[in-house]
Amino acid sequence: MKLYHFPHSPNSRRVLAVAFHLGIELELETIALPTGAHMQPDFVKLNPNHKIPTLVDGDFVLWESTAIMHYLVSKKPGTSLWSDEPRVQADIYRWLYWNIAHWSPACGIFVYEYVVKQFRNLGGPDPEELTKGEELFHRFAQVLEDHLKRRQWLVGDHVTLADYATGSFLDMAEPAHIPVAGYGEINRWYGNIMNLDAWKKSAPANFL
Ligand SMILES: N[C@@H](CCC(=O)N[C@@H](CS)C(=O)NCC(=O)O)C(=O)O
Structure with missing residues (x-):
């Protein structure tokens, strides 16, 4: 899975921390917000909001950090970050x-x-x-x-x-x-x- 992120972005960091917590290895690609990389057409095709974080898992593209955190959790059933209760x-x-x-x-x-x-x-x-x-x-x-x-x-x-x-x-x-x-x-x-x-x-x- 590939995560488009920017290291100083709080929205990115929560996803990255959850991936580390779960032991999920992500391929990381930095989207340099200060240089406007998030406005490049190839990135906007992935996320029309031109925002990071954005996750790509095969042919599935997911944006919104909270949704991405849930998706990562779904890969590790039984994790204590979530609950069955x-x-x-x-x-x-x-x-x-x-x-x-x-x-x-x-x-x-x-x-x-x-x-x-x-x-x-x-x-x-x-x-x-x-x-x-x-x-x-x-x-x-x-x-x-x-x-x-x-x-x-x-x-x-x-x-x-x-x-x-x-x-x-x-x-x-x-x-x-x-x-x-x-x-x-x-x-x-x-x-x-x-x-x-x-x-x-x-x-x-x-x-x-
Ligand atoms: N609700 C979104 C917010 C994402 C967001 O606002 N990301 C900022 C960086 S922290 C961004 O990419 N800003 C670029 C822009 O809005 O053009 C999420 O939780 O993923």
């Missing part, structure tokens, strides 16, 4: 959808304003966007912070897809100025993720 599945889905709907978009505002715009020479951060980002971020960070009290992981007592998906944006906290510093439980939990071998192996070779 309907309520545990629902709980993992809850955090995966929450991440897509609320958490990643809130973090994404900071990544776009402080990192992507710099890559693309689009000028400095827009204060209105930052205000919107702060509002959204703090609203949802408090939900995560409260949930994590007395918990090591989002669901149950071990790491699941929910942690890899939700944690991945925090890798960008420093360069993107994501205002997570005051959230002790979130930082403790992200420390657990950072200690995982799969997370370490998925790290980009250089810092931004």
Whole structure:
């Protein structure tokens, strides 16, 4: 299976970490976002959204990081990243959808304003966007912070897809100025993720 990715992309990294966790070897091809490689016609044919990550498995092309994580899990039945228990599945889905709907978009505002715009020479951060980002971020960070009290992981007592998906944006906290510093439980939990071998192996070779 081949994964088109960009090492600094949080959406890519969650997929890569899950592949390492599951012991699935992926052929990696870097799509250099700063040079616009994601806009090349051959890549857009694979993913009309021109976004990474994108997975190719034979004649099957799959985009959306959460769908790709599920596809990888389907290759390793019985993995502890997922569950056969309907309520545990629902709980993992809850955090995966929450991440897509609320958490990643809130973090994404900071990544776009402080990192992507710099890559693309689009000028400095827009204060209105930052205000919107702060509002959204703090609203949802408090939900995560409260949930994590007395918990090591989002669901149950071990790491699941929910942690890899939700944690991945925090890798960008420093360069993107994501205002997570005051959230002790979130930082403790992200420390657990950072200690995982799969997370370490998925790290980009250089810092931004
Ligand atoms: N919902 C998508 C988001 C993917 C995404 O936004 N990827 C970014 C990099 S982190 C990208 O490729 N941006 C290029 C663009 O939007 O043109 C997923 O989870 O895979």
